[in-house]
Amino acid sequence: MVKKIGGDGGDELIVDEERRITLVPVYWLAAMREIVTVQVGGFANFIGSHFWNFQDELLGLASDPNNDPVFRNQCLNMDVLYRTGETQQGVLTYTPRLVSVGFQVFPIAGSLGSMSSRGVLYNESSPGPSDVVTWSGSVSTHASAPRKKNLFLQRLYEEEQESFSMINGTSSGKSDSQREIQDKDIVELLDNHVEFWTDFSKVHYHPQSLYELGGLWMDPQDFDNYGIGKDAFSEGFRGEEICERLRFFVEESDHIQGFQFVVDDSGGFSAVAADLLENIADEYANTPVLLFSVRSPSSQMNLRSRKQTIFRELHDTVSFSRLASFSKLIVPVGLPFLSESKASTFLRIENEKPYHCSAVYAAALHSATLPYRMEPVGPTADSFDVSGAVDFNGFVQMLAGQARQNTVVILDAAMPAPALNGKQHEQSLLGNLQPLTPEVSEDVEDLQAVESMIIHGALRSDGQRASIFEVKETVNAIYGHAITRPVFCHLSVARCPLPIPLPYPSIFGNLVGQYGELLNSPFVGSSPRGSLEVHSIPMAVRLRSSSAILPFLENRLGNLRRYGLQRGALGAELLRNWGFADDELYDMGEMLSKMAHRLSAHELSAHGLSAHGLSAHGSSAHGLSAHGSSAHGLSAHGSSANGLSAHGSSVHGISAHRKSAHGAN
Amino acid sequence: MxxxxxxxxxxxxxxxxxxxxxxxxxxxxxxxxxxxxxxxxxxxxxxxxxxxxxxxxxxxxxxxxxxxxxxxxxxxxxxxxxxxxxxxxxxxxxxxxxxxxxxxxxxxxxxxxxxxxxxxxxxxxxxxxxxxxxxxxxxVVMGDEPDKEILKMVARTTLRTKLYESLADQLTDIVVNAVLCIRKPEEAIDLFMVELMHMRHKFDVDTRLVEGLVLDHGSRHPDMKRRAENCYILTCNVSLEYEKSILKLMTLLPASEVNAGFFYSNAEQREAMVAAERRQHAVLYSVFGNIKYALDHVQVCSGNDNNFVVINQKGIDPPSLDLLARAGIIALRRAKRRNMERLVLACGGEAVNSVDDLTPGCLGWAGLVYEHVLGEEKYTFVENVKNPHSCTILIKGPNDHTIAQIKDAVRDGLRAVKNTIEDEAVxxxxxxxxxxxxxxxxxxxxxxxxxxxxxxxxxxxxxxxxxxxxxxxxxxxxxxxxxxxxxxxxxxxxxxxxxxxxxxxxxxxxxxxxxxxxxxxxxxxxxxxxxxxxxxxxxxxxxxxxxxxxx
Structure with a gap:
């Protein structure tokens, strides 16, 4: 039996709450629980761009009083991921607490396209280019042709100018109908012409956030393996600069919960990320790291010669081992054939478009990270909107710190989540949850599995939004009837669905309705549906610590042995060039085999343990919710910051506003 | 072929x-x-x-x-x-x-x-x-007192190829004095001991040498002083975060095999944790006790007009900041690793990794500590130090590209002076x-x-x-x-x-x-x-x- 978890903790919780209050002054509870997000590499930044677009959309929707109440009561604490700041002119800002590392191709402007790496928030009126104050001699200017903002970015800019002039009391006299740039055109343009992740970003970033690796003297597509990236971090103060930027965000955090990493591990960036993680482990020893190692399908589908296959396999092994050794929890994400996979049954994705694929992963990441971003709810005020908040460390410990100490976790997603009730649909929730993690075995009976399931915005079969209670009951029932059950499942539920912002790609199939409901009969027409047709979708994702990950580990271990460790192995020379000594490789192999062994050993003895394990976990589940709610005092602090977010969203919220109008039509 | x-x-x-x-x-x-x-x-x-x-x-x-x-x-x-x-x-x-x-x-x-x-x-x-x-x-004969004129000439030659004349001449004095400040006889010159701090503020000619240190962050508590004179400085690398250390303690507690981590599974465990929490609380107070002790000791020795500044490489959470503020102590958290070294060289004393064995001898001294705020950016100046072996070149400029260019030039100037001293030739x-x-x-x-x-x-x-x-x-x-x-x-x-x-x-x-x-x-x-x-x-x-x- 799976224990249900939530804000209904009962006695234990209250006792605990009291004890804490006797010990801890009230203001301690109001401490912020900040998370710093780090994105490293091209595809990671694509995912990040979608991810922050979701957050921005949610901020906009929350501040608009005309919206669906479900968006106004998201009970998400945005301050976990965002920071409030102030420009030199005294203007307040609300920006992601983010360090992003990309690839620079100056002066053509590298991975950022038409966006300046400093963003626009903190810039004073820019001085004329002739303004060289440090040199009295001659000046030669080498200007690359300015990158034109695409229609979408032009529109954002216009809207900002408009809202600015509206604040100043001068009406611009331009109404929606007169707008020159139509939504339809924007969606179409983005679908065909996204080159950089900035092309579809509607978020303002802090000037410390966007860092680009410069001076590497190579094409971005040549920066494609661990060896090539190994010195990129340490050379030329790059690492120091990245760490300084990270320190900027950590220093201002009152109480950092952890680091949330998204790393494109398909190329040289995995080495950069590993070096950065090593630094973090050194500097912020007790701060947990949750790492999503992501890769795009296009990085995996090249046809290669045997030599390159070895090359690739060794890269995968090395980069996984290095990243895993520095993170508390690592979640490999990225299927080689996303569009053909079961995970995209209701989606229409083109594998070669990072804009498409990253959208799917970003949605899953948004949902998966919800538990530690929810407003924790105390025992007395049971929330109608969220349930199952956990703090970051608790979340990581829960999945990684159980008996097996398995730190590699599978991400499953159902996008969109199917309707809940109705007998015949019961299995469809579990059935629709399909892995986004590669090399996972299906149908594994792992009685020791630990899960965290997150469902938000779920709909009933009549199209109404299901209540928290209904979702919990349904999940309980589903697991009650299931043949294989995890030993422990933490359930987080929120009523707020995933909003689809305007720049989201058109990737929904014709069975997906306006609110993400799955239709019985398809819409006529074959074109995929996008942000204009679909307003929001329910999502279900699951993080799974299970022996189903064994093939993933064994492949890597096998490849390391075959190509790197054996006598006269084909890749031994290569690994030496990448800077790995023999004993390092041996340790790496040891680590991988330990990881695999922990899972397989428990699989065998699981039957003996299961009875005991279950009961123990029941109570631990309660402890969990107690822990989450101990930080209840947060809300007062949070709301003051929300006042600020209202300001930020008056700028960004416009697209949301417009979209809801569209929905009414 | x-x-x-x-x-x-x-x-x-x-x-x-x-x-x-x-x-x-x-x-x-x-x-x-x-x-x-x-x-x-x-x-x-x-x-x-x-x-x-x-x-x-x-x-x-x-x-x-x-x-x-x-x-x-x-x-x-x-x-x-x-x-x-x-x-x-x-x-x-x-x-x-x-x-x-x-x-x-x-x-x-x-x-x-x-x-x-x-x-x-x-x-x-x-x-x-x-x-x-x-x-x-x-x-060039170096000895104990290097020939400042020749160093200036080398620095000027380099700087004038990067910056217009009068700015170059101004920076010449700055870089020469900076290198001479950090130079110790019989030791290699470590240019990292010259901090290059920049402010997007005012004009390039406001660039100056600060004998002491400028940190790019400030105190995070509203009640802490923004300016203090006669400061004793504690440089430390000690986590002053209440809740995190609790969590760490909890994970160390004996737990059943399945239920590792910090979730209570029975009454005894919960009791144990509450006890641990109390212990931690006591530890935290003893940290401040020690700091207080050191402060009091100093007060007794040298009168009452002293102030106390804690600069920590690790974090300090709001409750700890509050305790420190109430004791009249200025505290900065998450200082750069390199600043730990620089602080000790600039102010004296030593960097401590634990406050248990804190003695007044660990403390450094600065005549003036004050904060400068530009929007969300804060700077803390630690100045008027005695006999410093570390210093800061504070670069100012109206925009980022100007600052970056001056910074490049200053770096070259510093290297040129260092090379001259080490080559003993030009x-x-x-x-x-x-x-x-x-x-x-x-x-x-x-x-x-x-x-x-x-x-x-x-x-x-x-x-x-x-x-x-x-x-x-x-x-x-x-x-x-x-x-x-x-x-x-x-x-x-x-x-x-x-x-x-x-x-x-x-x-x-x-x-x-x-x-x-x-x-x-x-x-x-x-x-x-x-x-x-x-x-x-x-x-x-x-x-x-x-x-x-x-x-």
Whole structure:
């Protein structure tokens, strides 16, 4: 039996709450629980761009009083991921607490396209280019042709100018109908012409956030393996600069919960990320790291010669081992054939478009990270909107710190989540949850599995939004009837669905309705549906610590042995060039085999343990919710910051506003 | 060709084509950087597609910003950047010297000479030039009190090639004083002990030297003082975070096998945790107890008008900040790792990793600590310190690209001063060394060489002239006239350089134009090595491309 978890903790919780209050002054509870997000590499930044677009959309929707109440009561604490700041002119800002590392191709402007790496928030009126104050001699200017903002970015800019002039009391006299740039055109343009992740970003970033690796003297597509990236971090103060930027965000955090990493591990960036993680482990020893190692399908589908296959396999092994050794929890994400996979049954994705694929992963990441971003709810005020908040460390410990100490976790997603009730649909929730993690075995009976399931915005079969209670009951029932059950499942539920912002790609199939409901009969027409047709979708994702990950580990271990460790192995020379000594490789192999062994050993003895394990976990589940709610005092602090977010969203919220109008039509 | 059989996609360039590819790449790179050289060079403004501006007159920065694709050019660029890493300057000179060597070689090779012979000549000439440099250099006696004037002259020579005159002169004093501040007798100079802090504020001429330290963060508590005098400073690396240490303790507690972590599974465990929490609370108070004790001790010793500042490398959470604020202590958290070292060198005392064994002797002292706020950016100044061995150059400027350019220049200036102290020698600048070396090679060395390697020596000698030539060119002077005048003076036994204003020969010694010895030596050393390697290439094979990019 799976224990249900939530804000209904009962006695234990209250006792605990009291004890804490006797010990801890009230203001301690109001401490912020900040998370710093780090994105490293091209595809990671694509995912990040979608991810922050979701957050921005949610901020906009929350501040608009005309919206669906479900968006106004998201009970998400945005301050976990965002920071409030102030420009030199005294203007307040609300920006992601983010360090992003990309690839620079100056002066053509590298991975950022038409966006300046400093963003626009903190810039004073820019001085004329002739303004060289440090040199009295001659000046030669080498200007690359300015990158034109695409229609979408032009529109954002216009809207900002408009809202600015509206604040100043001068009406611009331009109404929606007169707008020159139509939504339809924007969606179409983005679908065909996204080159950089900035092309579809509607978020303002802090000037410390966007860092680009410069001076590497190579094409971005040549920066494609661990060896090539190994010195990129340490050379030329790059690492120091990245760490300084990270320190900027950590220093201002009152109480950092952890680091949330998204790393494109398909190329040289995995080495950069590993070096950065090593630094973090050194500097912020007790701060947990949750790492999503992501890769795009296009990085995996090249046809290669045997030599390159070895090359690739060794890269995968090395980069996984290095990243895993520095993170508390690592979640490999990225299927080689996303569009053909079961995970995209209701989606229409083109594998070669990072804009498409990253959208799917970003949605899953948004949902998966919800538990530690929810407003924790105390025992007395049971929330109608969220349930199952956990703090970051608790979340990581829960999945990684159980008996097996398995730190590699599978991400499953159902996008969109199917309707809940109705007998015949019961299995469809579990059935629709399909892995986004590669090399996972299906149908594994792992009685020791630990899960965290997150469902938000779920709909009933009549199209109404299901209540928290209904979702919990349904999940309980589903697991009650299931043949294989995890030993422990933490359930987080929120009523707020995933909003689809305007720049989201058109990737929904014709069975997906306006609110993400799955239709019985398809819409006529074959074109995929996008942000204009679909307003929001329910999502279900699951993080799974299970022996189903064994093939993933064994492949890597096998490849390391075959190509790197054996006598006269084909890749031994290569690994030496990448800077790995023999004993390092041996340790790496040891680590991988330990990881695999922990899972397989428990699989065998699981039957003996299961009875005991279950009961123990029941109570631990309660402890969990107690822990989450101990930080209840947060809300007062949070709301003051929300006042600020209202300001930020008056700028960004416009697209949301417009979209809801569209929905009414 | 056998490779064609193995890989039909491979591109192969044969002998002369390969050579010309290399020569052209070297010349191309030379053309790009040439205009940078010297105090009359051109500053480059790079404007990115998104409007980002980079301002640079530094060969090193420019090379790093350029998206170089040609493999030969990359090889040369790497050499030049390595030059900068080793000696801190001379990137532009290296690139144009290599370019010129290739250009001279091209002439010889077109006349039918074999590259091998040229390379032999280069080798002879290189050795001879290095020997000549040893004789030519001007020794500087360092001792306990270095000659400040000569250091200033070297720094000024470097800075004037990067910044306009009056700013360069202002910074000259700053960098010389900074290096002398951190210099300890009998120890290598660690330039990291000079912090370069920047503020986007006011004007470039407000750049100044702070004897002490400027930190880029401030206290995070509203009740802490913003300005304090007579401060005792505790530099520490101790986590002052209440909840996190609780969590750490909890994970250490005995827990059932399945229920590892910090979730209580039964009453005893919960009790244990509450007890742990109390212990932790006590520990935390004892931390402040110790700090308080140290403070009180100091108060007793030296009167009551003292203040106390804690600068911590680890975090300090709001409750701890609150306790500290109530005790009247200023506290900064998450200081840079390097600042721990700098603080101790600037203020005295020692950095502590635990407050258990805290004694007043661990404390440093600063006469003044104050905070400066610019929007969300805060700066903390730790000033008026006694006998500092670490200092900060505070760079100000109206915008980022100005600041970045000044920063580059300051870095070069610091390196130049450091090199001078370590080399205990300088070299006459303004092209004087190059002309003198050329005359030496042509008039004396060449005669001792037998056969066609003579031509190699001659090519090398002529290539050296690229420095005065380029200086003249950038100053808008006639290159031929200048070179003839310089050669004439040298033949008469006068060591002269080029006056950039008039084009007349001048005595660099009188004008105070000095270059670093180690920079020159490095250029003479690495230039011919790369040029020789490039000349000896007789086939270029480009394989991977087509395999890596399937269609």
């Amino acid at each position: 056998s490779l064609r059989v193995l890989n039909p996609n491979a591109e192969v360039l044969n002998k002369s084509a390969a050579l010309h590819m290399n020569i052209n790449a070297a010349k191309g790179l030379q053309d790009v950087l040439k205009t940078n050289l010297g105090p009359k060079g051109t500053i480059k403004m790079l404007v990115g597609g998104a409007g980002d501006i980079k301002l640079t007159k530094d060969g090193n920065t420019l090379l790093k910003e350029m998206q170089i694709q040609n493999p030969t050019a990359i090889m040369i660029a790497r050499t030049a950047v390595a030059q900068d890493d080793i000696s801190g300057d001379g990137t532009t000179s290296t690139v144009i010297f290599i370019g010129e060597l290739m250009k001279q070689s091209e002439r010889c090779i077109d006349e039918g000479m074999h590259p091998r012979v040229l390379v032999d000549g280069f080798e002879i000439a290189k050795r001879a030039t290095l020997q000549f440099l040893e004789k030519f250099k001007t020794p 070299v006459l600048g303004a092209g004087a060394f190059e002309v003198a070396a050329r005359q030496y090679l042509v008039n004396e060395v060449k005669k001792t060489v037998e056969g066609r390697a003579q031509l190699g020596v001659e090519a090398f000698a002529d290539a050296l002239l690229v420095v005065p030539k380029t200086l003249a060119e950038n100053a808008g002077l006639d290159t031929q006239d200048v070179i003839i005048a310089l050669k004439g003076e040298h033949d008469r036994g006068n060591i002269v350089g080029l006056n950039q204003h008039s084009g007349d020969p001048i005595d660099p010694l009188m004008e105070g134009i000095f270059d670093n010895y180690s920079v020159k030596r490095q250029i003479i050393n690495s230039g011919p090595v790369i040029a020789s390697q490039l000349l000896l290439v007789d086939e270029v094979i480009r394989a991977g491309r087509n395999m890596r990019k399937p269609t």
